Amino acid sequence: MNEDQHERLRGHRIRTTLKRVPGILADLEPTPKRGSGAGTSEPKLPISETVLEASQVLRNVLVSWARITMEERHVPPPTEDTVPALVAYLTYHSEWLGRHPVGEEAEDEIADAIANLERLTDQPSATVFAGKCPECGGAIYGKEGRDAATCTTRDEHDEVCGTIVNVDEGRAQLLAQAASMFASAADIAAILPVEAATVRKWGSRGHLGGYCDVVTREGRWLIESVMERIEDGDRMAA
Structure with missing residues (x-):
């Protein structure tokens, strides 16, 4: 591109x-x-x-x-x-x-x-990715602010899976798997409680591990380093 x-x-x-x-x-x-x-x-x-x-x-x-x-x-x-x-x-x-x-x-x-x-405004579209269903492997999305989410994946018989998962636990597992991955500021903002502009600011100041995509010329930041930066901010605010 x-x-x-x-x-x-x-x-x-x-x-x-x-x-x-x-x-x-x-x-x-x-x-x-x-x-x-x-x-x-x-x-x-x-x-x-x-x-x-x-x-x-x-x-x-x-x-x-x-x-x-x-x-x-x-x-x-x-x-x-x-x-x-x-x-x-x-x-x-x-x-x-x-x-x-x-x-x-x-x-x-x-x-x-x-x-x-x-x-x-709690729009119906305001959902969060809660991870993969442990039963069928389908993606589960929960309403933002809710503790549990239900898998709505349908099988070949058009039957809904219905497995209920804990949103926080599912996202914790997801983040643990993604911690060693690199992603754009916008993608990181979609899964972590941080704004894309903040991620870019941290990256430009050398606070994050990452690299510049030679095609898009956008930063790709180590998700784990962003998580650590957020945790440091939480500890300082406590």
């Missing part, structure tokens, strides 16, 4: 990530009540201060990259100063943003802000 293909792929990832926002916002909109109160509405989810703060963080990130796009491309601003309008604006300019010298930073900031809000 050459540099041009890599930049196009980054733009595609930014566009795909932005497409998750409408679904998240839909869960925060009021829904009509039934019965005599049909003229009123109630929220689908209790909107906490934490969710509101995460929404504002997302908006600030989108405003920042929209402003950079507007100023450097010399194009008109978004039609409105709202999250949906900003998402539409950046989606339209996602290919250009992917080719920007700091496109990697844009991808990280947008992805982290959206993932944080998605997690807080």
Whole structure:
């Protein structure tokens, strides 16, 4: 994969990530009540201060990259100063943003802000990989924040496996197996409680074992060294 293909792929990832926002916002909109109160509405989810703060963080990130796009491309601003309008604006300019010298930073900031809000609003898609099923070997995904997960793999008779596993134990086994592997900052952020931008910062400062992929020119970091860095931070905070 050459540099041009890599930049196009980054733009595609930014566009795909932005497409998750409408679904998240839909869960925060009021829904009509039934019965005599049909003229009123109630929220689908209790909107906490934490969710509101995460929404504002997302908006600030989108405003920042929209402003950079507007100023450097010399194009008109978004039609409105709202999250949906900003998402539409950046989606339209996602290919250009992917080719920007700091496109990697844009991808990280947008992805982290959206993932944080998605997690807080408890979207059905907010799941974690709980490892392989000990019975059938299928992949098991559990809802984020839950202790147990059920294997939904179907056999040749279309019957569900149904094996229940402990999410923490499954992920612990997964991480133990993956500790000696190298992965991108984005992939590490998907399995460890750390943001991709933080992994890149640690790597650039020489705190992690790793190497630079000669094809994508992105860092590949030793998962074990990231885990140790997280543990060191936890001990210092305790």
